[in-house]
C-alpha cells in the first residue's frame with residue numbers, strides 16, 4: 424500500500440516525536456505550563472489554516488463522498504479539536520481574543536504556508552498528502568501516551584491525550600489513509616514521489632513544531648532581539 428511506503432520514508436522522523444521532551448512531558452505530566460501555553464496558542468493558528476486546507480480538499484474533490492469527508496473534517500476541526508484549545512485556554516487564563524490574535528512563529532508560518540501552497544497548486548491527492556502526517560502522527564502519539572500510567576498530578580494533559588487517542592481520531596486517521604491509497608494507486612511514479620515529498624516535509628515540520636513549542640521560539644533562538 425502507498426501509505427506503507429510513506430510510513431517507511433518518514434519512520435525515523437516519526438520515532439523522534441516519541442522521544443521529544445515536549446511529547447514526553449505531556450505523557451508524564453512534567454511539561455511546563457508556559458511551554459504548553461505557547462504551543463496551544465500557535466496550534467490554534469495552525470488549525471485555522473488547516474481548516475482552509477480541508478476546505479480546498481472539498482473544492483477539489485472529484486466525488487461526493489470525498490467532498491463529504493473533507494467537509495466533515497473541516498467541521499470537526501473547527502468544533503471539536505479547536506474546542507479542546509478553547510477549553511484549555513479558559514483553564515490557563517488565555518482569552519479568546521488572545522487565542523485568535525497570537526503572533527505567528529516562523530515555524531508555524533513555514534508549515535501552514537507550505538501546506539496551503541501545495542494544496543492550492545495540487546489536486547485532491549496533494550491535499551490529502553498535506554493533511555495525512557498531522558492527523559495520523561497525532562493519533563500515533565495519542566495512542567502511545569495513552570498506554571502510560573497517568574499518575575496523580577498528570578491529569579491536566581489527560582484531555583489532550585484522550586482526544587488524540589480516541590476512537591473518533593482513529594477513524595479520521597484511517598479514513599484519510601484509505602483515501603490516500605485510493606487516490607495514489609493509479610498515479611505514475613513521478614506523482615507518487617511528489618506526494619511522498621509532501622508527506623516527508625510535513626513530517627519534518629511536525630518535528631519542528633514540537634521543537635518550536637519546547638523552546639518557545641518565535642523566529643530564531645532564544646536570546647535574539649527578533650524574539651522581542
Ligand SMILES: Cc1ncc(C[n+]2csc(CCO)c2C)c(N)n1
Pocket residue numbers: 466469470473496499500504557558559561562595629632
Ligand atoms: C502542529 C499540529 N499537527 C497536528 C495536529 C493534529 N490535527 C490537526 S487537524 C487534525 C485532524 C482533524 O481535526 C489533527 C489530528 C495539530 N493539532 N497540530
